[in-house]
Amino acid sequence: MYFKKIALFVLIASFFNCKQKTTEAEKTSMTNESAKIENAVNITPIEHATFVMTYKDAVIYVDPVGGAEAFKGQPKPNLILVTDIHGDHLNVETLKALDAPVVAPQAAVDQMPESANINSMVLNNGGTTNMNIGGSTITLEAIPMYNLREEALKFHPKGRGNGYVVTLGEDRIYISGDTEDIPEMRNLKDIDMAFVCMNLPYTMTVDSAASAVLDFKPKKVYPYHYRGTGGLSDVSKFKTSVNNGNSKINVVQLDWYPNN
Structure with missing residues (x-):
């Protein structure tokens, strides 16, 4: 009987010891998960082509328009990316x-008068640069953006504007700018997040955008810049087309037109 009591005591003690270890493991798992969320690339759409990317203390504004009031409540940028010369960029x-410091193609920098005193750096198609912003080292690659359709060549000639691939932490983020489904887009590799435009007559159709995405296979794709002369493009059709072709691609639909 004595030995049975001893065995029972050991069993109960082992149970509580294991439970304590499990609880500590759960706490560690929760802490790690929180760290992942805290250190993720976060996206805030402003409108149309304009959005805010944050990673730790790095804050990047993409194609900011609308005045400072459009960014109320947003952290101050430590880098701005401009893709093209048009007023929505x-x-x-x-x-x-x-x-804040601005990276832009030469054509866009040429539109910034000296009197504006804008701290700008030129990065043209094919250019790459590393920079430290907000304590994080990032890599910028300037990707071509241009039209393919004969009737649209006047909108975005090759060599004038930039798409970008931005490396933040472990994520490679593609920003299409105003483009059609060009070979340079279709041949992209290892893209974690992609912002892909689709609006006629200026860029490309929903079908062309979906076809390109299925070629370069980003982990996540954000349809953006989808207001054209005929209204808003059918981003639900875009999602369906992409997921019918590859269910592993996460199509993220954000509210890019809060005033519509």
């Missing part, structure tokens, strides 16, 4: 108000 008054 480049607004000098907004750049002046935000007062």
Whole structure:
């Protein structure tokens, strides 16, 4: 009887010891998960082509327009990316108000008067640069963006504007800018997040965008810049087309047109 009591005591003690270890493991798992979320690349759409990317203390504004008031409540940028010269991508008054370093193609920098005193750096198609922003080292690659259809060549000639691949932490993020389904897009590799435009007559159709995405296979794709002369493109059709072709691609639909 004595030995049975001893065995029972050992069994109960072992149970509580294992339970304590499990609880500690659960706590560690939760802490690690929180760290992953905290250190993720976070996206805030502003409108149309304009959005905010944050990673740790790095804050990047993409094609900011609408004045400083469009970014109320957003952290101050420590880098701005501009893709092209058109008014939905480049607004000098907004750049002046935000007062942060700007990376842009030569054609866009040429639109910034010296009197605006904008701290700008030229990066043209094919260019790559490393920079430290907010304590994080990032890599920028300037990717071509241009039209293919004969009737649309006047909108975005090859060599003028930039798409970008931005490496933040372990994520490679593609920003299409104004483009069609060009070979340079279809041949992209190892893209974790992709922002892909689709609006006629200026860029490409929903079908063309979906076809390109199925070629370069990003882990996540965000349809953006989808307001054309005929209204908003059918991003639900885009999602269906992509997922019918590859169910592993996560199509993320955000609210890019809060005033519509």
